[in-house]
Amino acid sequence: MYRLIARDGMAKSGEFVTVHGTIQTPVFMNVGTAAAIKGAVSTADLYEIGTQVQLSNTYHLHVRPGDKVIKQLGGLHSFMVWDRPILTDSGGFQVFSLAGLRKIKEEGVYFNSHIDGRKIFMGPEESIQIQSNLGSTIAMAFDECPPHPASREYMQDSVDSTTRLLVLCKKELQRLNSLEDTINKKQMLFGINQGGTYADIRIEHAKQITELELDGYALGGLAVGESHEEMYYIIEETVPYLPVDKPVYLMGVGTPANILEAVDRGVDFFDCVYPTRNGRHGHAYTNRGKMNLMNAKYELDSLPIEEGCACPACSRYSRAYIRHLLKAKEMLGMRLLVLHNLYFYNHMMEEIRLAIREGRYKQYKKQKLESLANNEE
Amino acid sequence: MYRLIARDGMAKSGEFVTVHGTIQTPVFMNVGTAAAIKGAVSTADLYEIGTQVQLSNTYHLHVRPGDKVIKQLGGLHSFMVWDRPILTDSGGFQVFSLAGLRKIKEEGVYFNSHIDGRKIFMGPEESIQIQSNLGSTIAMAFDECPPHPASREYMQDSVDSTTRLLVLCKKELQRLNSLEDTINKKQMLFGINQGGTYADIRIEHAKQITELELDGYALGGLAVGESHEEMYYIIEETVPYLPVDKPVYLMGVGTPANILEAVDRGVDFFDCVYPTRNGRHGHAYTNRGKMNLMNAKYELDSLPIEEGCACPACSRYSRAYIRHLLKAKEMLGMRLLVLHNLYFYNHMMEEIRLAIREGRYKQYKKQKLESLANNEE
Numbered sequence: 001m002y003r004l005i006a007r008d009g010m011a012k013s014g015e016f017v018t019v020h021g022t023i024q025t026p027v028f029m030n031v032g033t034a035a036a037i038k039g040a041v042s043t044a045d046l047y048e049i050g051t052q053v054q055l056s057n058t059y060h061l062h063v064r065p066g067d068k069v070i071k072q073l074g075g076l077h078s079f080m081v082w083d084r085p086i087l088t089d090s091g092g093f094q095v096f097s098l099a100g101l102r103k104i105k106e107e108g109v110y111f112n113s114h115i116d117g118r119k120i121f122m123g124p125e126e127s128i129q130i131q132s133n134l135g136s137t138i139a140m141a142f143d144e145c146p147p148h149p150a151s152r153e154y155m156q157d158s159v160d161s162t163t164r165l166l167v168l169c170k171k172e173l174q175r176l177n178s179l180e181d182t183i184n185k186k187q188m189l190f191g192i193n194q195g196g197t198y199a200d201i202r203i204e205h206a207k208q209i210t211e212l213e214l215d216g217y218a219l220g221g222l223a224v225g226e227s228h229e230e231m232y233y234i235i236e237e238t239v240p241y242l243p244v245d246k247p248v249y250l251m252g253v254g255t256p257a258n259i260l261e262a263v264d265r266g267v268d269f270f271d272c273v274y275p276t277r278n279g280r281h282g283h284a285y286t287n288r289g290k291m292n293l294m295n296a297k298y299e300l301d302s303l304p305i306e307e308g309c310a311c312p313a314c315s316r317y318s319r320a321y322i323r324h325l326l327k328a329k330e331m332l333g334m335r336l337l338v339l340h341n342l343y344f345y346n347h348m349m350e351e352i353r354l355a356i357r358e359g360r361y362k363q364y365k366k367q368k369l370e371s372l373a374n375n376e377e
Numbered sequence: 378m379y380r381l382i383a384r385d386g387m388a389k390s391g392e393f394v395t396v397h398g399t400i401q402t403p404v405f406m407n408v409g410t411a412a413a414i415k416g417a418v419s420t421a422d423l424y425e426i427g428t429q430v431q432l433s434n435t436y437h438l439h440v441r442p443g444d445k446v447i448k449q450l451g452g453l454h455s456f457m458v459w460d461r462p463i464l465t466d467s468g469g470f471q472v473f474s475l476a477g478l479r480k481i482k483e484e485g486v487y488f489n490s491h492i493d494g495r496k497i498f499m500g501p502e503e504s505i506q507i508q509s510n511l512g513s514t515i516a517m518a519f520d521e522c523p524p525h526p527a528s529r530e531y532m533q534d535s536v537d538s539t540t541r542l543l544v545l546c547k548k549e550l551q552r553l554n555s556l557e558d559t560i561n562k563k564q565m566l567f568g569i570n571q572g573g574t575y576a577d578i579r580i581e582h583a584k585q586i587t588e589l590e591l592d593g594y595a596l597g598g599l600a601v602g603e604s605h606e607e608m609y610y611i612i613e614e615t616v617p618y619l620p621v622d623k624p625v626y627l628m629g630v631g632t633p634a635n636i637l638e639a640v641d642r643g644v645d646f647f648d649c650v651y652p653t654r655n656g657r658h659g660h661a662y663t664n665r666g667k668m669n670l671m672n673a674k675y676e677l678d679s680l681p682i683e684e685g686c687a688c689p690a691c692s693r694y695s696r697a698y699i700r701h702l703l704k705a706k707e708m709l710g711m712r713l714l715v716l717h718n719l720y721f722y723n724h725m726m727e728e729i730r731l732a733i734r735e736g737r738y739k740q741y742k743k744q745k746l747e748s749l750a751n752n753e754e
Contacts, residue, residue: 034701034705034707035698035701035702035705036702036705036707036709036710037709038707038708039417039708040416040417040707040708040709040711040712041709042693042694042709042712042713043693044689044693060705064701064704064705065676065697065700065701065704065705069676069677069697072677073677073679073695073697073698074679079695079697079698079701080698081693081694081698299442299446300446300449300450302450302451312421316419316420316421316458317419317458318450318456320442320446320450320456321412321450321456321457321458323442324411324412324441324442324456325412325413327441327442328411328412328413328437328441330411330413330415330417331415331416331417331708331711331712332413332414332418332419333413334417334708335417335419335708335712336419
C-alpha cells in the first residue's frame, strides 16, 4: 500500500507499506544480482549504509543456485539474511540480451543457460513462478523488451504483447499467492510501461495497465540508447497517466543527475549498477563530482574520499590508503569504494525525500546538480 | 616487556607489553602482506574477530606504496587505521625467494622489484630503515635464509653471517630510535635463530643471540620442507636455550596442529597465510577438521559453517549461501570464509592461553588434535 506523503511540483514522496517493512520514497534499490552485492558487500553491510530495498535478478538466481533451492532454504530473504524488502526483476531482460531474442511468442521462449548451456524455458508464468519461489517482496511482470530504435508499428505490436503478458502474470501471481506453501503470500506485482520514445504509445499503454490495478508501475525500455532529454521527456509525458497513489519505478536508471531529474517528474523507485560497477573500477561518487582514486595525486592524500561523509570507508580510511589498495589489487579497495558509492546514493535519496517533504525540491535539485557537475578529475 | 604469566610443562603464556598495547601470548598474528588482509578484510573487521597483532611485509610495502610514502602519512598504523601492535618482517625472505639469492654479502644485495623491475638494494641497515619508516611495533632482524637441505658447513657459515647481520640491525635500530622524526621511537627488535635441522648449530646460535638481549627471538628457516617431526624436534631442542622471559616466535607456522605442538614446546608467536589462503580457496577450518564449502553436499545446508561459532560469517550466513557465493564467484564468499578462518585461529589461541593458565594444556591439546583430525571431507 502506497501512501502519498508530499508533492512538490510533480515530485512526490511516499511510504510504500510491504510485508517486509515500509519503504520511504523516492528510493534507490541496491543491486545484488546473484543474491549478493558485488564487491564483497554483505547484507550486514547494507543495514549499515542505509539500504531500504535490495534488488536481485530472477534469471541469475534461476540458473544458479536455482529458485527451487532458494525456496527450500526458506526464500531469498532467509537465504541472504535480509529482512527488508526485495524486488526481483522478471528475467525478461536477460532472456532478451543473453538469448539475443526480441520478439517472443506469448507462451514464452527457449534459450540456453549462460552457466552450463542447459535449455531453459521462460514465459510469463515461469517468471512469476520463479519469483514466487524466491519469495521477493515485489515481483516484476514479464514483458517484451523492444529494441531501440524500433519502428512505430513494431513498437505498437510489442506493447500490445506486453499488455497481454501482464494479464497472464497477474493471474499467475494471484494463483500462487493463494497456495499453501507459497513463501510470500502477499507478494506484490509491478507492471511495466513500454513504448520506447513514442509518447502516445506510452500514454495509451499507461492507461491500459492502470486499469489492471497493480501494486506499482515501472517505466521500462528507457536508458537504452536514447538521449537523456528524450528520456526525461518520455517520463514527463507518461507519469501523469499512471496513478499518483501508486509507486512509479524507472528501471535501470541511473546517474545521480538522472535520478534528480526523474524524481522531479514523479518517479519513486530507482535501481542501477553504476555505484557498484564504478566502485569496482576505482571511481567514487562525491558531491564535487566523480573521483578516480587510482589518480597519482592521491598518493599522499590523508583526507577521506569525501570529508563529512559517514560511510564505512570515509569514517576510517584515507584516499591514499584506498589508492594503495587499488594499485595493489587488494579486494578491500573495491569493497570500500562500493560501500562509499552505495552510501552516497542512499544518502542522496534521503536528502531528496527531505527536500520534497519540505517543499524545496526545485532548489535542492538545482544546487545538487551544480555541485555534482564540479567534476574535479 | 614480556611478563611470564603461566607455565604448563614447556608451554608458556605471557603478556608482551608494547607501545601499541599488550599482547596476550600465545598469539597468532593475522597476515596483511600489503597493509591489508587478503579477502577484502579491513582493520575494522580485525577488531571484530579478535585480532591482537597484524603482520605486514616490509618488502611489499617498500616497493608499493613505498615506506617513505607511509612514513609521510604517519606510519603503518595510521595508514591502515590500526592501533594495536604490528610486526613487520625484514624483507629478507622475499629478497631470497624473489631474487633467487641465498648467500649475501654482509652489506646487502641488489635485486629487481617484482612490480616495475626497478633495482633495489637491501641489507641489514636498509631493512631496519624501512621498518623504522613503517613504524611497526616489532621489527624483525634481516637474516640469511639458508636452503633446505644445506650441508653442515654451508649452514654454519650462513648462521655466522646471520649473527653478524643481527648486530648491524640492532645498532641501526638503536640509532634510528634515537632520532627526532622517527615514528615509533620504542620500536622493538626480534632476532632470528637459524641452523636448519642441525640442533647443535641452532643451540649454539640461540646462545649467541641471547647475549644480544633483544626484545624477542624467532625460529626461522622451519616449515621449509623438513618433516613436522623434524620441526618439532628442532623447536624442542632450541627453545630451552632462548630466554624464558622473552617471547619466542615460530615464523610462518602453520596448521592448527602445528601450532598446538609448538605451543607445547614453548612458542609464543605465530603467523601463517593458511587461514586467509584457504578461505580464498573455499576451505573453512572447523573443530571437526577442514571443510570444502564448494562441496555439492552443502547445496541445501542451512547450518552455519560451524555451529556455535561467533564469527561474522557463522553468526548470520549458511553453508548453502556461502557455497552459492563461491560458485557464483562473488567476492563476498571469500570474504566470509577468510573472516571465519581468522576468527577460528584467533579463538583457538584464546582457548590455548586459557588452558595453559589453568594448567590443563596437555589435556586440551589432546582433545583439540583429536577433534581436528575428524576431517569430514
